[in-house]
Amino acid sequence: MVLLTNPIYSALSLGLVLVCISLFYILSNSHFVAAAQLFIYVGAINVLILFAVMFMNGSEYYKDFNLWTIGNGLTSLVCTSILVSLITTILDTSWYRIIWTTRSNQIIEQDLLSNSQQIGIHLAIDFFLPFEFISIILLVALIGAIVVDRQ
Amino acid sequence: MMLEHILVLNAYLFSIGIYGFITSRNMVRALMCLELILNAVNINFVTFSDFFYSRQLKGNIFSIFVIAIAAVEATIGSTIVSSIYRNKKSTRINQSTLLNK
Numbered sequence: 001m002v003l004l005t006n007p008i009y010s011a012l013s014l015g016l017v018l019v020c021i022s023l024f025y026i027l028s029n030s031h032f033v034a035a036a037q038l039f040i041y042v043g044a045i046n047v048l049i050l051f052a053v054m055f056m057n058g059s060e061y062y063k064d065f066n067l068w069t070i071g072n073g074l075t076s077l078v079c080t081s082i083l084v085s086l087i088t089t090i091l092d093t094s095w096y097r098i099i100w101t102t103r104s105n106q107i108i109e110q111d112l113l114s115n116s117q118q119i120g121i122h123l124a125i126d127f128f129l130p131f132e133f134i135s136i137i138l139l140v141a142l143i144g145a146i147v148v149d150r151q
Numbered sequence: 152m153m154l155e156h157i158l159v160l161n162a163y164l165f166s167i168g169i170y171g172f173i174t175s176r177n178m179v180r181a182l183m184c185l186e187l188i189l190n191a192v193n194i195n196f197v198t199f200s201d202f203f204y205s206r207q208l209k210g211n212i213f214s215i216f217v218i219a220i221a222a223v224e225a226t227i228g229s230t231i232v233s234s235i236y237r238n239k240k241s242t243r244i245n246q247s248t249l250l251n252k
Contacts, residue, residue: 007177007179007180010180010183011179011183014183014186014187017164017187017190018186018190021190021193021194024157024194024197025194025197028157028194028197028198028200028201029201030197030200030201030208030211032211032215033193033197033211033214033215033218036215036218037190037193037218040218040219040222041186041190041218041221041222044222045186045221045222045225048225048226048229049179049182049183049186049225049229051229052179052182052229052232052233053179055233055236056177056179056236071174072174075170075173075174076170076174079166079167079169079170080166082166082169083162083163083166086162086165086166087159087162090155090158090159090162091155091159095154095155095202126212127212130216134216134219134220137219137220137223138219138222138223141223141226141227142226144227144230145226145227145230148230148231148234149230149233149234151234
């Protein structure tokens with residue numbers, strides 16, 4: 001995705017990545033987040049990014065040749081080292097011992113509820129305050145985007 | 152075994168996102184790589200929520216908040232990019248004084 005030169009190809013491959021990530025959510029037994037990802041990320045954010053790409057002047061990107069500069073090489077070296085250190089940390093941690101020691105007792109009647117019902121319960125009772133704050137943030141962002149775009 | 156596979160995949164996506172974000176000469180490409188980074192972190196949250204908190208779903212809730220915040224940030228980012236483009240007609244990322252009047 002980052003190596004494609006045309007930004008429209010890059011935006012479409014981002015859409016493909018987001019759809020595949022939604023499939024990962026289904027694999028992790030969290031169906032509500034999969035549907036939310038599919039609606040919000042692919043349906044709204046990807047379309048927004050495509051609009052932003054298409055508003056830019058398209059003719060100046062075909063002569064934007066991909067020079068492999070020293071900065072690119074240094075960044076790829078740093079990113080590869082970050083990746084290698086993360087992978088060694090992941091493979092060295094014994095995850096199953098952590099599962100064993102933090103096994104919480106499960107309430108029996110919560111097993112009969114589906115995933116989205118559980119999320120609804122948690123949002124309305126335990127996490128009510130972040131829910132309200134996020135709705136306020138969305139409202140403020142909407143008003144701000146309209147105000148900036150008006151001039 | 153499955154947990155480590157997904158975590159390795161997330162580390163890979165995260166490093167690709169960081170690489171693309173730093174070496175992008177185009178602001179919209181930087182926005183796209185930021186979405187990639189946030190998605191990689193989201194899969195991590197949901198995977199840990201699946202493995203450790205099977206019925207409490209704490210990681211799931213937080214990942215929904217992260218999706219909402221990423222939507223807000225993509226909106227405002229594209230607004231700023233379009234206003235920069237309207238003023239200066241180019242979106243090279245090494246011209247960082249573009250929002251001055």
